[in-house]
Amino acid sequence: MSSPQPGYTSHFGIGNIPFGVASTASRLHPSCVSRFQDSVLFLDKFDAVFKDIDELPQGVFSRTSLNAFTALPRSVHQAVRQRLQALIREDESLRSLPAGSVEKVDVVTMHLPVEVGDFTDFSLSADHVQNASEAMTGKRSAPPSFYHQPVGYAGRCSSLDISGTPVERPIGQYWEGKPGESRIVFGPCKKMDFELELGAIIGKPLPRRERVTASQADKHIFGYVLVNDWSARDIQALEMNPLGPLNGKNAGTTVSPWVVTQDAVNNFRAASPPRLHDVAPYLRDSGNNALSIELQVIVTAPGSEASEGAVSCKSNVSWMYWTLAQCLAHQAIGGCGLRTGDLLATGTVSGQGDGEHGCLLEHMRVGQTPPRAYLEDGETVTLTGYCGEGVGFGECTAVLLPARLLNN
Amino acid sequence: MSSPQPGYTSHFGIGNIPFGVASTASRLHPSCVSRFQDSVLFLDKFDAVFKDIDELPQGVFSRTSLNAFTALPRSVHQAVRQRLQALIREDESLRSLPAGSVEKVDVVTMHLPVEVGDFTDFSLSADHVQNASEAMTGKRSAPPSFYHQPVGYAGRCSSLDISGTPVERPIGQYWEGKPGESRIVFGPCKKMDFELELGAIIGKPLPRRERVTASQADKHIFGYVLVNDWSARDIQALEMNPLGPLNGKNAGTTVSPWVVTQDAVNNFRAASPPRLHDVAPYLRDSGNNALSIELQVIVTAPGSEASEGAVSCKSNVSWMYWTLAQCLAHQAIGGCGLRTGDLLATGTVSGQGDGEHGCLLEHMRVGQTPPRAYLEDGETVTLTGYCGEGVGFGECTAVLLPARLLNN
Structure with missing residues (x-):
């Protein structure tokens, strides 16, 4: 088990694919994101990629919190992660991901990932x-x-x-x-x-x-x-x-x-x-x-x-x-x-x-x-x-x- | 000081004019209400009555909670209450209130009045x-x-x-x-x-x-x-x-x-x-x-x-x-x-x-x-x-x- 590295790139390998909420100077409205190494993936740009995932409603990643996504069945979370993992494995440079979907982590502002009721x-x-x-x-x-x-x-x-x-x-x-x-x-x-x-x-x-x-x-x-x-x-x-x-x-x-x-x-x-x-x-x-x-x-x-x-x-x-x-x-x-x-x-x-x-x-x-x-x-x-x-x-x-x- | 009466009509006189959220069999979508004696007043029907109250946004009483209304300045709450009190004083039968705005309390279903964050x-x-x-x-x-x-x-x-x-x-x-x-x-x-x-x-x-x-x-x-x-x-x-x-x-x-x-x-x-x-x-x-x-x-x-x-x-x-x-x-x-x-x-x-x-x-x-x-x-x-x-x-x-x- 290796130790965490400065910059945390090693925390966000192909086996992680976590979820969060982010904005940038040019995308002021926060929306749902994932991460691979030091790249942040804006998931509202992946509609075409995810369109055949059953039970994933259109627009769920344009929300300002993950709540709507987290409420979906585990199988949907798995399908989204697996689809992202497959795309990254095909091209680790991420150049083939949808246009405008990738930002470097250091230009991104992160927000609370969920609205917490209790x-x-x-x-x-x-x-x-x-x-x-x-x-x-x-x-x-x-x-x-x-x-x-x-x-x-x-x-x-x-x-x-x-x-x-x-x-x-x-x-x-x-x-x-x-x-x-x-x-x-x-x-x-x-x-x-x-x-x-x-x-x-x-x-x-x-x-x-x-x-x-x-x-x-x-x-x-x-x-x-x-x-x-x-x-x-x-x-x-x-x-x-x-x-x-x-x-x-x-x-x-x-x-x-x-x-x-x-x-x-x-x-x-x-x-x-x-x-x-x-x-x-x-x-x-x-x-x-x-x-x-x-x-x-x-x-x-x-x-x-x-x-x-x-x-x-x-x-x-x-x-x-x-x-x-x-x-x-x-x-x-x-x-x-x-x-x-x-x-x-x-x-x-x-x-x-x-x-x-x-x-x-x-x-x-x-x-x-x-x-x-x-x-x-x-x-x-x-x-x-x-x-x-x-x-x-x-x-x-x-x-x-x-x-x-x-x-x- | 008189005691509360059965039915609580005496709790809801002209000096009260409280706020709540209600639905009925024919209005399944809950909306904001007030009350006088045993009558419930559906406030989304009062747009014309309230239209000259500054800072009262259109549609605020159509919401399923009072939060948007309660967040407004105290002067707006006061203006709405005073307007309702004036209308009731003019005609305690409530027959001159806007069409479809009045229901008897026993046919109304009440809901939590606010969304509580903490x-x-x-x-x-x-x-x-x-x-x-x-x-x-x-x-x-x-x-x-x-x-x-x-x-x-x-x-x-x-x-x-x-x-x-x-x-x-x-x-x-x-x-x-x-x-x-x-x-x-x-x-x-x-x-x-x-x-x-x-x-x-x-x-x-x-x-x-x-x-x-x-x-x-x-x-x-x-x-x-x-x-x-x-x-x-x-x-x-x-x-x-x-x-x-x-x-x-x-x-x-x-x-x-x-x-x-x-x-x-x-x-x-x-x-x-x-x-x-x-x-x-x-x-x-x-x-x-x-x-x-x-x-x-x-x-x-x-x-x-x-x-x-x-x-x-x-x-x-x-x-x-x-x-x-x-x-x-x-x-x-x-x-x-x-x-x-x-x-x-x-x-x-x-x-x-x-x-x-x-x-x-x-x-x-x-x-x-x-x-x-x-x-x-x-x-x-x-x-x-x-x-x-x-x-x-x-x-x-x-x-x-x-x-x-x-x-x-």
Whole structure:
């Protein structure tokens, strides 16, 4: 398994063919695109190529989001990918693709790939919850239901951002010192953190009250993105007892632009970690449904290039205790249904080692100096994810802007 | 202040003129409506009446949601209401209204009035949090940040239901006995509850990173609805440590059909309860910005009429510690922005007395037999809200259906 290359060309080989939404200076109206190496393919130009694909409605790629396409049957997604792969194999120069369909990636502006109706963020990594517990209390432990079901909360949809959008340090209320034992003050967040996550995007919707077991849930997942769930740890610490996070997670949630399909990641399945308990029937799966995706976080000083940044974390999606398919089954059992475009994210993906901490909170220890503090203004956080053999996610990146005072 | 009447005609006098979305057997396409007494006015028939209202785009009332209308300036909402009030005053028989614009309320089907991009549920009633704490622990207390800021969590948008839609008892995982000290089991929820709430619907959006102080926040609220945040207390108890509620709140959230405007409720302002602490600058208001809305919950046995139901609760919105304007200011300070159609709800509105418990959880006491148990299958829960003098919310009602097993 080779490492991701600068520029991410190696992430977008013939085995990937992801989907996204893009515009350019001459195509101001965003539309649906795919990617091969460093070329972006504008799919609304491929009508003649795709015209014999049954169930692919005319104009579906002219939309400003992928929702209409992701809602189509898996067989249609497969036919479109295979048709593109065949054309590229015939002529890797891409010169024989339809006129005006190809742009270089560096002249393209990417947009949020889907309209998200509901965003649920879970907490699926046993190492993350135990590292975080150790950081805050000195003791490794997990929430009471952690090994029985995926634990999650509803996140904010209005502050989902496409990679590249700056995040502004929020202002809010928090304990000045030790939680519960100090004054509550109002001002700029002092503990800004990132969270390294993978997200699943719902394709085929699940109507209200319909259930699906974990072993059948993947058919509702169109594909995957990287997610940086920026967290204002001090604001979060004050607000989350007892109803969970709110403003601590609302300054921005950065999403990577390329949705990597189920078919692209299916070659990189792995065994799930062993179960500590029997799981409820709706959560049972084959045990071989984890995804082996190498994840990485790079933190870069103000004004520097990503290549000069310090690698803060390397971890792997397959280390998580629960899969996103299990999360989907868990969410559905409550009766709420799932709509096309809904986003389910993993929460921080960590290992136990110091170099495997998917957020800065995990580095903290009561009474000890951590290897680094929380994020500083101007720092850029870049997540990457790579499966292998030309299949990766590119990057999910954003710079942290300074806080503004209340009246600015 | 007179009490709400059966049929709710008295809620919809000349001082109300609320907005909603409706269809009939002969108008299958839902469109925007208003109401006077027991008549529903289809606003797409009023183009000629409204044609000289500046900034009211043609066709805005033909939409399937109120979003486009609610996003318009307050002056436009006022002009439309005043025009309707003038026409009704001229001829209360409504015979001189445009042809085909009037239907009786009993032949009309109401729909969700807005498309909701984000739904935040807060916890604003000090009596509710203390009653709930007493029920669960025997001791009256409030969460650590309660008197410093509105505490809230993001709710699920896909399971928002219009009044009249049945709610199905969910299945899920919960502690069989005492939380933390018993087995975790999987099956139908055994502790189904209602929550009596008021919700604010955002009209004028607040762009990302823009702030607003509580004293200026009302201008972003188009109007108000009643909300029943059905709660599976056993499922919620297991899942909510540490990330808050998820599936315990996802079976359904019932919303009343008529959005009562700011102008209609403005005649019913009241003093807020005294503050225990100074509040942060963004939360400061005049102290006279509470809303005096009498709330009521009626629980009806299977097959009975609402008039035969037992009144479970009478409370008043003005008893809450925080206002919805303060919630709006609090949400905005985190940087997430607010979009037209967003819903912010109060959480359970209670007083301290036994007849003032806005949910059944508050009736429970460790080691005591409560006056009634949690909800039974087939029971109907009806919320009402009434300001006075022809201004009320009608009802927000739904029946509880039995659970289905996993494979049904």
